[in-house]
Amino acid sequence: MGTSDSEFNSDLLLAHKLPETRYTYNERDVAIYALGIGACGQDAVDSDELKFVYHRNGQDLIQVLPTFASLFTLGSLTEGLDLPGFKYDPSLLLHGQQYIEIYRPLPSKASLVNKVSLAGLQDKGKAAILELETRSYEEGSGELLCMNRTTVFLRGAGGFSNSSQPFSYKNYPSNQGLAVKIPQRQPLTVCEERTQPSQALLYRLSGDYNPLHSDPEFAKLAGFPRPILHGLCTLGFAIKAIIKCVCKGDPTAVKTISGRFLTTVFPGETLITEMWLEGLRVIYQTKVKERNKTVLAGYVDIRGLSSSL
Numbered sequence: 001m002g003t004s005d006s007e008f009n010s011d012l013l014l015a016h017k018l019p020e021t022r023y024t025y026n027e028r029d030v031a032i033y034a035l036g037i038g039a040c041g042q043d044a045v046d047s048d049e050l051k052f053v054y055h056r057n058g059q060d061l062i063q064v065l066p067t068f069a070s071l072f073t074l075g076s077l078t079e080g081l082d083l084p085g086f087k088y089d090p091s092l093l094l095h096g097q098q099y100i101e102i103y104r105p106l107p108s109k110a111s112l113v114n115k116v117s118l119a120g121l122q123d124k125g126k127a128a129i130l131e132l133e134t135r136s137y138e139e140g141s142g143e144l145l146c147m148n149r150t151t152v153f154l155r156g157a158g159g160f161s162n163s164s165q166p167f168s169y170k171n172y173p174s175n176q177g178l179a180v181k182i183p184q185r186q187p188l189t190v191c192e193e194r195t196q197p198s199q200a201l202l203y204r205l206s207g208d209y210n211p212l213h214s215d216p217e218f219a220k221l222a223g224f225p226r227p228i229l230h231g232l233c234t235l236g237f238a239i240k241a242i243i244k245c246v247c248k249g250d251p252t253a254v255k256t257i258s259g260r261f262l263t264t265v266f267p268g269e270t271l272i273t274e275m276w277l278e279g280l281r282v283i284y285q286t287k288v289k290e291r292n293k294t295v296l297a298g299y300v301d302i303r304g305l306s307s308s309l
């Protein structure tokens with residue numbers, strides 16, 4: 001559903017200011033999110049994961065998983081994005097990539113102001129690739145907490161620019177969030193975790209209510225046999241596995257997260273995350289066991305390593 005050449009004006013689009021959004025959360029949101037990405041999903045007293053959903057000395061001591069930061073961007077895309085001269089069908093939107101930089105450990109409750117900007121737009125003919133950058137500042141202190149770059153793959157929205165010179169705009173360093181090269185050697189470690197058939201129904205309570213993840217009829221219209229798992233839920237499982245296996249359970253060790261969604265995951269499938277260490281970078285890929293398909297690949301940069309690795 002791209003626009004015609006005459007409607008598309010790149011100057012107008014690039015000059016367009018996106019509205020600020022706000023995001024306020026508390027320990028309950030943090031715990032619901034952690035449950036949504038499988039924390040304590042196989043073992044309710046898992047000593048590595050209980051701290052993300054419960055703290056006996058008060059919920060304000062609950063620890064926050066770094067991928068919780070991805071929720072801060074929710075308002076911009078899920079409530080529809082208004083860009084001059086550019087139209088897309090929200091029911092055909094797929095999450096393509098997520099890139100997150102965490103500058104400070106995430107507090108267990110906060111009110112945030114999000115500054116949103118267009119980070120990229122590419123006309124791929126059959127699709128458009130749209131990227132939004134969100135910088136999240138703590139209200140009050142004004143401190144920058146994190147940055148998210150969300151890439152969405154808009155099926156049917158390509159062809160909006162001149163086909164002899166398709167529009168391509170990116171305003172960030174080319175080495176950020178690139179598709180990773182998976183090493184040929186055996187992984188350092190592997191983590192397997194089964195998602196629940198109800199996983200997307202639980203995950204959506206963290207704020208992404210797109211019916212693609214819950215409504216069988218809507219999923220069929222969007223081209224899928226049944227509702228699919230949120231990409232950010234799969235990413236949450238993968239990064240939780242890295243925190244457990246490489247970061248010795250310390251969520252604050254994670255500095256940067258990058259992930260590309262390669263194919264869809266269905267709730268109830270088993271995720272196998274393979275990890276390789278290259279300096280302070282963990283390269284990872286996540287496969288669906290039942291279909292032997294790689295569904296997600298990316299990297300995590302960490303702040304330090306324990307000597308036992």
Ligand SMILES: CCCCCCC/C=C/C(=O)SCCNC(=O)CCNC(=O)[C@H](O)C(C)(C)COP(=O)(O)OP(=O)(O)OC[C@H]1O[C@@H](n2cnc3c(N)ncnc32)[C@H](O)[C@@H]1OP(=O)(O)O
Pocket residue numbers: 070071073074077078093094095096097124129150151152153208210228229230231232260261262263264265
């Ligand atoms: C809090 C914010 C939330 C925002 C999102 C809210 C909505 C959430 C929705 C979801 O969660 S959907 C579920 C998660 N996502 C998925 O399941 C998508 C999985 N991926 C795919 O199905 C496929 O990769 C694809 C996206 C359909 C693309 O496959 P296709 O075969 O059509 O593409 P290609 O022909 O290989 O490539 C064309 C072109 O596009 C580039 N590209 C391909 N995949 C991606 C990607 N995942 N992200 C970014 N770019 C992608 C590819 O490089 C090609 O470009 P060129 O190389 O030609 O320049």
